[in-house]
Amino acid sequence: MAKRQGCRTVSFDRPVYVSAHAAIVGQKEGEGPLQGTFDMVSGDTHFGQKTWELAESRMQRIAIETATGKAGLNLSDLDFILAGDLLNQCIGSAMASVSSNIPFIGLYGACSTMAEGLAVGACLVDGGAARRLCAAASSHFCAAERQYRFPLAYGGQRTPTAQWTATAAGAAVLTRDRTPVRITHALFGQMVDLDVTDANNMGAAMAPAAYDTLTHLFEDTGTQPSDYDRILTGDLARVGSALLRDLFGRDGVDLGATYDDCGVLLYDTEQDVHAGGSGCGCSAAVLCGDILDRMERGALHRVIFAGTGALMSPTSVQQGQGIAGICHAVILEGS
């Protein structure tokens, strides 16, 4: 049984464990600072498929199969797949799992989807609705770029505040079976809209939501930043993560060296990604590669994974609507 703790937080009496995890990325991501932490780096942008949308599906499917395999399970052992992505009608995730014959729960949380999937998934395993499930998320630079912005061949200029949609997918298998890493708490965020209308500055749109979620999480659990080995947002990138530090600074809270952002971690500044990475796959691949690996090795003990999403569409932006941020978080503990 889960318990409500404080105003927002869900705490799991009987912990939910991360059985296994996998991160699959494209070449650019594989050449960044986290090289060597991924299960697969594909030199082929198309992942052997004929369209970028199918490439994204293939990449997410490989992540799900790899994570399930590393957990010593077959796909058919999963009770559910929970997944989402940025493509219209979340078609990347649907096509990834269509032939899996596994019950499918479609989620939409923009770039917060991996955290949303872990949070919902932990509730389902904790509550007995599932024995084991896989949460996954993905994004593909080429598929996102033509859907959200311009055809790639147009060669549009990007603003310094713009983020680079990662070609990446992450997947994690959750169970009740004891493993080194467990999810102890989850917090579902509310939307925060401070009327940012610039779709090329989504870090600014999401930072207030991250602040809201983390503030509640610290308060509800009676903890502070220094109680964690790592506090990870994903993906505020450089602009948004500086704003987040600033927002906490006004409360006299120093996020310190434990704070980092998946959109900052995934690429080197020389990789021409401007403010940093974004896309559902960015935080998914950083968590399901480097971070969970380190937790399993005992190098990180207590981690907040706070996925941030910008709830907007090209249509809503064209119509002048503000971009609402949202941030879902889970607390992970190593043994």
Place this chain on the structure above:
Amino acid sequence: MAKRQGCRTVSFDRPVYVSAHAAIVGQKEGEGPLQGTFDMVSGDTHFGQKTWELAESRMQRIAIETATGKAGLNLSDLDFILAGDLLNQCIGSAMASVSSNIPFIGLYGACSTMAEGLAVGACLVDGGAARRLCAAASSHFCAAERQYRFPLAYGGQRTPTAQWTATAAGAAVLTRDRTPVRITHALFGQMVDLDVTDANNMGAAMAPAAYDTLTHLFEDTGTQPSDYDRILTGDLARVGSALLRDLFGRDGVDLGATYDDCGVLLYDTEQDVHAGGSGCGCSAAVLCGDILDRMERGALHRVIFAGTGALMSPTSVQQGQGIAGICHAVILEGS
């Protein structure tokens, strides 16, 4: 605690109750066979907003507020809002709840979203993650038509197998507090893709998924169609629901007079909707209006609500991908 029952079904030991529900529709829907069963019929397609997308958001927001009010609650009493719709990036639901200050869990299940929300929501209440929450879904004919098909002013011809996206929203508040109607079981469906590629015949694409889900539900619970007062799919419409009867007929199972489809129920044949209604709001408004009203009055005792969705996007159809159907179901029982 929830229990797994049989291969697929989740059964709730301590039932989850439907506190209140609301259905909001447009004029065409308000003039159909279910007139008088809705909480509000808007003569204004724009619901007082300047775009159809905002109109959909406004309609969904009214449904959420109305259901919450009927439950004797304020919005701030809700732990979560779970919602989804058909618009790209589920922007209709995001904009509906952006200023609510309630934690938001975005779902994507195409036209199965209301059932997905009730199923996930029941698991969250049952498992202790939430004390009370609201599940909602919506669709708007004008917003959907221009996104999926043609600008309305183009006056495109529709095929006889095409369905009419309902301008409708439904919302239901789930709690642990005893009320006349409870959710006893939930089943999350798998995708079924029999390679239907005609986006104007989504009933045919979804019928095999409804068959798969209902077959598992009957088997897992040891029940048969005659054990229910009403088995409702939403929305297979005329073509898909005839196919579903046919699929069960091959097994020697007669769905009988208890079976009906929300897409058939919402409109009269004279309303020029061809095969019938569709859209996330269609099954949401039929359930959260007429059906739950009848259950509360004791006119219906045991109901299967099986939401069906077609997991496709205009891009996936243009690229020649098959349209996968999905069907999530809940069993509702009256006192």
